[in-house]
Amino acid sequence: MALELAQVIAAAKQGDKQAFYQLYQHYIDRVYAICWRLLANKQQAEDASQEIFIKVWQQLPSFRGDSEFATWLHSIATRSAIDLWRQQKYLRLTDSAESLSESLAELAGQQVPCSSVQLTLEQAIQRLPSQARAVFVLCALEGYQHQQIATQLGIAEGSSKAQYHRARQLLQEYLADE
Numbered sequence: 001m002a003l004e005l006a007q008v009i010a011a012a013k014q015g016d017k018q019a020f021y022q023l024y025q026h027y028i029d030r031v032y033a034i035c036w037r038l039l040a041n042k043q044q045a046e047d048a049s050q051e052i053f054i055k056v057w058q059q060l061p062s063f064r065g066d067s068e069f070a071t072w073l074h075s076i077a078t079r080s081a082i083d084l085w086r087q088q089k090y091l092r093l094t095d096s097a098e099s100l101s102e103s104l105a106e107l108a109g110q111q112v113p114c115s116s117v118q119l120t121l122e123q124a125i126q127r128l129p130s131q132a133r134a135v136f137v138l139c140a141l142e143g144y145q146h147q148q149i150a151t152q153l154g155i156a157e158g159s160s161k162a163q164y165h166r167a168r169q170l171l172q173e174y175l176a177d178e
Contacts, residue, residue: 038081124174136167
């Protein structure tokens with residue numbers, strides 16, 4: 001599979017649209033999940049995912065292979081979603097429980113394995129205040145350090161830590177209510 005993926009990446013770098021489509025099909029679920037968790041809005045996550053793949057297509061010739069392709073793509077996806085988050089100054093909460101359920105069902109329908117526990121956790125994450133949610137997603141789910149999060153979100157490192165702590169407390173409360 002790794003050799004095949006390397007061949008697909010090489011072909012896509014040369015402008016092969018079919019090869020790029022294979023990369024898109026392989027990675028769209030992961031990119032969408034990052035966008036959806038950060039933006040908490042189905043339409044914005046879909047739009048952001050498409051924009052990310054446009055950026056990837058444009059930047060693909062400069063991909064040197066110093067890191068794994070998935071790591072490179074993840075970095076572009078996260079930075080792009082954070083840029084959108086910054087432009088909004090806040091993350092919108094889903095308008096109603098019904099639309100949240102639809103979004104979660106769609107996420108599950110995109111072949112992202114979701115047990116009822118995962119769905120409950122996703123719902124709880126979506127209830128978090130925007131900045132606490134962004135910090136929690138970046139730290140707990142994406143593995144960024146507080147210094148990196150602070151830089152990306154334009155906040156102090158202490159604020160990142162405080163927001164993470166706040167998010168954890170709120171999640172514990174939300175999940176205790178379930």
